[in-house]
Amino acid sequence: MNRTLLAWEELSQNLALNDISEHFRFIVSSLKQYLVDTVEHLTLATALYIVICITLYYCIVKWKLFVYNRDPRNAKRILFIIAHPDDECMFFGPTILNFTKRDNCLVYLMCLSTGRNYGMGSIRKNELYNSCKVLGIKPCNIFIHNHSNLPDAMDVRWPTELLSRLISQYIDSLNITTVVTFDRYGVSNHCNHSCIYYAVASLILDRRLPRGCGVYVLETVNILRKYWLLLDIPLSFIFSRFRYMGGFEDRKILHRAMNQHKSQLVWFRRIYMYFSRYMLINSLQQMNLVDIELDLEIED
Numbered sequence: 285m286n287r288t289l290l291a292w293e294e295l296s297q298n299l300a301l302n303d304i305s306e307h308f309r310f311i312v313s314s315l316k317q318y319l320v321d322t323v324e325h326l327t328l329a330t331a332l333y334i335v336i337c338i339t340l341y342y343c344i345v346k347w348k349l350f351v352y353n354r355d356p357r358n359a360k361r362i363l364f365i366i367a368h369p370d371d372e373c374m375f376f377g378p379t380i381l382n383f384t385k386r387d388n389c390l391v392y393l394m395c396l397s398t399g400r401n402y403g404m405g406s407i408r409k410n411e412l413y414n415s416c417k418v419l420g421i422k423p424c425n426i427f428i429h430n431h432s433n434l435p436d437a438m439d440v441r442w443p444t445e446l447l448s449r450l451i452s453q454y455i456d457s458l459n460i461t462t463v464v465t466f467d468r469y470g471v472s473n474h475c476n477h478s479c480i481y482y483a484v485a486s487l488i489l490d491r492r493l494p495r496g497c498g499v500y501v502l503e504t505v506n507i508l509r510k511y512w513l514l515l516d517i518p519l520s521f522i523f524s525r526f527r528y529m530g531g532f533e534d535r536k537i538l539h540r541a542m543n544q545h546k547s548q549l550v551w552f553r554r555i556y557m558y559f560s561r562y563m564l565i566n567s568l569q570q571m572n573l574v575d576i577e578l579d580l581e582i583e584d
């Protein structure tokens with residue numbers, strides 16, 4: 285009885301003395317616990333997101349599940365318009381592969397320059413032919429321009445009117461049903477890319493495209509999404525209606541095509557090859573008169 289009382293007194297004294305430090309320790313420890321919990325939850329959420337992305341990828345490319353996708357209507361003769369040799373595999377790969385695999389579709393490619401020239405024009409031209417061979421585009425369906433009015437430079441805007449006339453000629457003479465090109469941000473805000481958009485937009489505005497010819501532009505995503513590879517799949521699914529995804533085999537083909545552009549394979553393009561979502565998934569947007577008018581109004 286006595287012993288218990290003594291012990292009790294001692295304890296309460298200690299408690300009084302240690303009251304403040306005890307409080308403090310309690311706050312620190314709960315804060316620590318909170319941080320640990322938060323980090324745990326974030327890690328868990330990230331892991332879960334990655335697992336979802338990988339599962340989604342497998343479901344789509346392997347088991348052909350969830351491919352609810354819109355497809356350009358009546359795509360019989362499709363024309364891809366790019367600015368430089370290597371744009372075709374760096375940006376449009378999954379889409380091109382989807383269409384070259386179809387029996388009822390002719391794929392054409394129009395390239396508006398031979399790249400930064402430094403006397404490499406003919407090398408890059410050959411590289412483009414080789415890369416297209418890997419992708420399944422016939423040599424006779426490839427049109428490469430080396431127009432002296434289309435200098436390959438970042439600071440010189442390509443003349444829109446001349447470009448639209450050139451593009452319009454091809455669309456008419458090939459009886460093109462579907463055009464695919466860059467959107468107005470041109471993937472990397474490269475003005476040679478967006479110039480093509482403006483040229484095609486002016487064709488639509490002036491109603492110079494044949495009836496029924498659909499124009500689709502490659503959606504530019506922000507730099508974070510650009511290098512997210514698989515992790516961009518859910519976002520692309522939420523935000524886009526026309527999507528083309530490359531399977532395992534497609535990725536190998538795209539890497540092989542990219543390897544044809546030997547003169548361009550510097551280290552950052554190699555990194556790009558492995559991490560860019562454009563080499564895995566393309567999302568397109570149909571371009572129509574209302575969107576273009578809105579775009580132009582925003583710009584004014």
Ligand SMILES: *[C@@H]1O[C@H](CO)[C@@H](O)[C@H](O)[C@H]1NC(C)=O
Pocket residue numbers: 351353354355381382383385527528
């Ligand atoms: C091409 O895309 C369509 C629809 O977007 C899809 O149904 C089809 O399976 C794809 N083809 C290939 C070979 O991936």
Ligand SMILES: *[C@@H]1O[C@H](CO)[C@@H](O)[C@H](O)[C@H]1NC(C)=O
Pocket residue numbers: 398404405406407409430432
């Ligand atoms: C493109 O044109 C330039 C001059 O305009 C010429 O020097 C170059 O050889 C040409 N390249 C090809 C591939 O024809």
Ligand SMILES: *[C@@H]1O[C@H](CO)[C@@H](O)[C@H](O)[C@H]1NC(C)=O
Pocket residue numbers: 368399400435436437438439440441442475476
């Ligand atoms: C693209 O265009 C600009 C000028 O508009 C030019 O300086 C540049 O060299 C071109 N080509 C490339 C590959 O950047």
Ligand SMILES: *[C@@H]1O[C@H](CO)[C@@H](O)[C@H](O)[C@H]1NC(C)=O
Pocket residue numbers: 360459461
């Ligand atoms: C162009 O294609 C359409 C259908 O896709 C066809 O009806 C028309 O005859 C073709 N025109 C020419 C000139 O080949």
